[in-house]
Amino acid sequence: MTEPGRPSAGEDPVAWLESLLCAPEHRDNPLLPALEVLLARDREQRARLERLLRISDCSHDVARSHTQELLQQYDKQLRRLEKITRISDRYQQNLLELNERLRQAALRDPLTGLANRRLLMARLQEEQERQRRTGEVFSLAMLDVDHFKRINDAFGHDAGDQVLCRMAGAIERQLRRYDLCARWGGEEFLILLPATPLAQARQMAERVMTAVREISLADIDEAIALTASIGLVQWRPDEGIDGTIQRADSALIQAKRNGRDRLQMAPS
Numbered sequence: 001m002t003e004p005g006r007p008s009a010g011e012d013p014v015a016w017l018e019s020l021l022c023a024p025e026h027r028d029n030p031l032l033p034a035l036e037v038l039l040a041r042d043r044e045q046r047a048r049l050e051r052l053l054r055i056s057d058c059s060h061d062v063a064r065s066h067t068q069e070l071l072q073q074y075d076k077q078l079r080r081l082e083k084i085t086r087i088s089d090r091y092q093q094n095l096l097e098l099n100e101r102l103r104q105a106a107l108r109d110p111l112t113g114l115a116n117r118r119l120l121m122a123r124l125q126e127e128q129e130r131q132r133r134t135g136e137v138f139s140l141a142m143l144d145v146d147h148f149k150r151i152n153d154a155f156g157h158d159a160g161d162q163v164l165c166r167m168a169g170a171i172e173r174q175l176r177r178y179d180l181c182a183r184w185g186g187e188e189f190l191i192l193l194p195a196t197p198l199a200q201a202r203q204m205a206e207r208v209m210t211a212v213r214e215i216s217l218a219d220i221d222e223a224i225a226l227t228a229s230i231g232l233v234q235w236r237p238d239e240g241i242d243g244t245i246q247r248a249d250s251a252l253i254q255a256k257r258n259g260r261d262r263l264q265m266a267p268s
């Protein structure tokens with residue numbers, strides 16, 4: 001039950017006041033004009049408040065959608081960046097591989113895949129410096145295929161190339177991991193044997209000569225017998241690298257003069 005002169009539970013006090021002001025029994029009440037003014041002001045304030053709330057909600061919505069848009073753009077840029085990074089990684093990898101292939105090409109003989117002169121000279125330089133530090137000597141073998149021109153002349157240049165490649169393989173199979181065989185030019189090979197005195201180098205050179213004799217050329221011609229001559233030298237601390245190579249070359253010439261298919265050691 002509503003207490004007389006009070007709004008019922010849950011009733012809006014403004015609605016209650018409006019209903020009181022409209023009631024005919026209050027028409028002559030002297031407070032009526034003042035209450036009507038207050039009521040009008042209250043309505044106006046409520047309307048303003050609602051307007052403000054609407055504007056605030058609206059700006060919230062705008063801010064929210066703006067933030068979402070920025071987040072989407074950020075995600076998109078991030079995905080793009082990931083893609084670019086992946087591509088750039090791939091390019092870098094390709095570039096590294098290309099560099100490595102170029103480096104290899106600059107240091108390798110294209111026909112046999114052996115070291116070329118440049119790589120051998122660099123290794124000889126290192127060996128010379130190492131010898132000065134450790135006192136260990138190295139040996140050098142200059143190997144030349146015997147009568148190679150005959151193979152070229154009889155079976156053609158391609159067959160000659162095949163023989164050179166098989167020579168390279170046969171020599172390398174006799175070497176240790178730290179030895180280095182280079183193609184010095186034409187049918188001439190230079191073998192660096194680090195930390196190897198002459199007597200030990202001689203055994204290795206003989207093994208190489210045997211391996212050369214055992215190369216099979218049956219697919220080219222049954223009758224070819226492949227042999228090589230070797231000039232062998234031990235490095236001397238009092239000479240430069242060129243001097244050592246020169247002595248190996250002289251020993252090789254001597255081996256050829258002595259009848260080929262043989263090893264000639266240079267005096268130390």
Ligand SMILES: Nc1nc2c(ncn2[C@@H]2O[C@H](COP(=O)(O)OP(=O)(O)OP(=O)(O)O)[C@@H](O)[C@H]2O)c(=O)[nH]1
Pocket residue numbers: 111144145146147148149150152156157158159160161164185186187256260
């Ligand atoms: N197939 C082929 N032949 C080459 C290559 N480089 C050089 N030659 C040939 O190797 C031959 C070397 O001949 P020579 O210097 O007379 O020597 P040789 O016939 O081996 O005789 P000796 O060394 O005196 O036993 C020449 O015919 C060159 O043309 C090459 O890369 N491929």
